[in-house]
Amino acid sequence: MKTRCRFLILLLLTLVTFGLSFEAKGQARVTKERFGDTLDGKGVDIYTLTNSHGVEARIINYGGIVTSLKVPDRNGKLDDVVLGFDNLDDYLKGRTYLGAIIGRYGNRIAKGRFTLNGVEYKLAVNNGENHLHGGLKGFDKVVWQARVLKVPNGAAMELTYLSKDGEEGYPGNLSVKVIYTLTNANELKVDYSATTDKDTVINLTQHSYFNLAGQGNGDILNHRLFINAARFTPTDAGSIPTGELRRVRGTPFDFTRPTAIGARINQDYDQLKLGKGYDHNFVLNGRMGTLRQAARVYEPTTGRVMEVWTTEPGMQLYTGNFLDGTLIGKDGKIYQQRYGFCLETQHYPDSPNKPNFPTTVLRKGARYHTTTTYKFSTAKSEPPAVAGG
Ligand code: BGC
Numbered sequence: 001m002k003t004r005c006r007f008l009i010l011l012l013l014t015l016v017t018f019g020l021s022f023e024a025k026g027q028a029r030v031t032k033e034r035f036g037d038t039l040d041g042k043g044v045d046i047y048t049l050t051n052s053h054g055v056e057a058r059i060i061n062y063g064g065i066v067t068s069l070k071v072p073d074r075n076g077k078l079d080d081v082v083l084g085f086d087n088l089d090d091y092l093k094g095r096t097y098l099g100a101i102i103g104r105y106g107n108r109i110a111k112g113r114f115t116l117n118g119v120e121y122k123l124a125v126n127n128g129e130n131h132l133h134g135g136l137k138g139f140d141k142v143v144w145q146a147r148v149l150k151v152p153n154g155a156a157m158e159l160t161y162l163s164k165d166g167e168e169g170y171p172g173n174l175s176v177k178v179i180y181t182l183t184n185a186n187e188l189k190v191d192y193s194a195t196t197d198k199d200t201v202i203n204l205t206q207h208s209y210f211n212l213a214g215q216g217n218g219d220i221l222n223h224r225l226f227i228n229a230a231r232f233t234p235t236d237a238g239s240i241p242t243g244e245l246r247r248v249r250g251t252p253f254d255f256t257r258p259t260a261i262g263a264r265i266n267q268d269y270d271q272l273k274l275g276k277g278y279d280h281n282f283v284l285n286g287r288m289g290t291l292r293q294a295a296r297v298y299e300p301t302t303g304r305v306m307e308v309w310t311t312e313p314g315m316q317l318y319t320g321n322f323l324d325g326t327l328i329g330k331d332g333k334i335y336q337q338r339y340g341f342c343l344e345t346q347h348y349p350d351s352p353n354k355p356n357f358p359t360t361v362l363r364k365g366a367r368y369h370t371t372t373t374y375k376f377s378t379a380k381s382e383p384p385a386v387a388g389g
Contacts, residue, residue, distance in 0.1 A: 009259060028052050028155040029147045035060050036088030042143045044088055044122040047183040054078065054379070055376070057182045061146035062091060063139065064101035064159045064178050068207050068215075069187065070348060074378040076305030079214040081304065081376075082341045086330050095327065097207040099139030101178055102133045104163060104170050105360070106205035107281070107349035110240045114352035116171070116361065118201055125171035128238055133207075135168030136145065139176070140207070154183035157340060160172065165198065172198030172364070180370035189376040194368040201360045202368050203347045209340025212299035212306060216333025220277060220319065220341045221262025224382060226296045227255035227317065229282035233348050234271050240350050241357075247281055258298065258382060261319060276321035277338065281314045281348050286360060290315035291371060295343050310345035310372040313358045318342040345372040 028051045035046040044062040055078070056070040067085070070078040084099050085091055091098075112123040112131035124135030133140065144159040156179060163174040179191040192204040211220050232253045233241040248254040252264035252272060265277050272278070286292040294315045295308040306317070320340045327335040351357040362368045 004159060026052055030155045030157060032148070038062065038143060038295045039092065043145060045146065047146065047148070048178065049157065051154045051182045051186065051291045052184040053186060055182065057180065059180055061137055061159060062088065063141055065091060066099040067339050069188065071304065071376040072378060074380060078312050080330065081210055081212050081215065083209040083211065083215050083335055084330050094141055096323065097133060097140050099208045101204065102207050103176060103202070103204045104134050104168070104174060105131070105201060105203045106133060106344060106346040108132050108240055109351050109354050113171070114201065115213035116201065119170060121169055127372055130238055130240060137168065149179065151181060154181050156181040163272035170200055172196035174200060174202065180181060187373045188375065189371065189373045190371045192368070194362065196362050196364055199361060199363050201352045202362045203351065204370065205344040205346040206372065207342055207344060208341055210306065211340050212297060212304040213302055216329055216331065216335065216339065219336065219338040221260060221265065222300060223261050223341065224258045224298045224300065225255050225261050226258040227282050228285045228293050228295065230256065230285055231283040233283065234279045235274060235280065237274055239279060241273060241281065241348060241354065243354055243356060265319065277319040278317045279321055281316050281346070284313055284315055294345060298379065298382050303380060305377045305379050305383065307375040308343050308345065308372065309375065311346040311370050312372065314346050314349065315350045316342065316344040316346060318344065
């Protein structure tokens with residue numbers, strides 16, 4: 001009798017445990033918690049998106065920031081592969097755009113000026129004499145409206161923000177929507193859309209710093225990078241594109257064959273000296289507006305692979321050149337120079353002043369829509385080279 005009783009209890013316990021872990025692993029879901037308050041008392045929440053494999057993205061509605069992203073290595077061990085902070089106060093200090101949505105304009109606009117329909121607009125200047133990443137208070141520093149979305153293929157949330165006419169100097173009331181979906185295929189998909197009531201310019205991007213060996217676990221120089229681009233946009237000393245679309249062939253900017261990020265980063269090449277490493281826009285192959293592969297990164301010690309797919313014409317490779325060990329990130333990790341890399345899909349910097357670049361003008365009544373997907377997988381050894389477009 002006693003044995004049977006014990007057996008039944010054991011069976012019950014096993015069923016409950018199995019049932020719970022099945023629930024925990026099997027179902028994509030989103031949970032929400034309070035993360036903190038901004039200095040002007042606005043509540044900020046943290047949303048945890050978990051897909052059916054237990055892959056997890058945490059996102060706050062301050063700046064639309066991806067605060068952590070846990071993906072498996074080749075042995076199935078989850079690790080956080082983005083740089084970030086443990087608390088809102090550190091994000092409020094507004095340094096280096098870790099993980100944030102960037103707008104209205106990703107990267108620089110020369111001297112913070114552009115002319116549209118014959119009117120010159122003067123933007124906030126926050127990077128030497130130039131305008132960077134939307135100005136003094138860009139989309140990375142505002143509180144967005146957030147809601148959970150029900151989707152069939154994963155976990156998703158929507159962020160919306162109304163950028164008022166004149167904000168940071170830009171014309172038009174711009175209504176912006178960003179949808180993050182963590183799919184059951186281990187992709188973090190970012191869908192950006194916007195409409196305006198007056199002609200304006202727009203260039204939204206995502207500023208996550210990745211380290212596929214795990215955040216804070218050393219530099220990213222051994223990550224092997226493929227970029228699907230035959231040209232890049234060289235810059236002047238202020239990181240403003242000169243207008244040239246330079247061929248990558250024969251330069252340290254040729255990533256058409258997978259190459260370690262650090263293999264040529266210290267070469268005596270003018271463009272690397274200017275940016276203290278890579279801080280440049282690549283002209284992606286293939287037709288803009290169609291989702292195509294922009295990049296693939298392979299981290300040899302963990303086997304993690306990240307592919308970037310986008311509808312955008314360009315992508316900024318930034319190798320964390322200005323990280324200098326003064327930022328203390330999650331779990332007390334110190335972020336030294338080149339501890340993270342960004343692959344910011346975008347239109348080219350300073351497009352409003354460069355007639356030969358694809359336009360960033362959004363007309364009244366038109367709809368802006370771009371998509372970028374970061375897809376995670378693992379490999380035992382480096383996957384074969386991908387054909388360029
Ligand atoms: C820019 C860098 C800048 C960095 C800030 C990048 O997108 O290209 O020049 O320092 O963002 O985190």
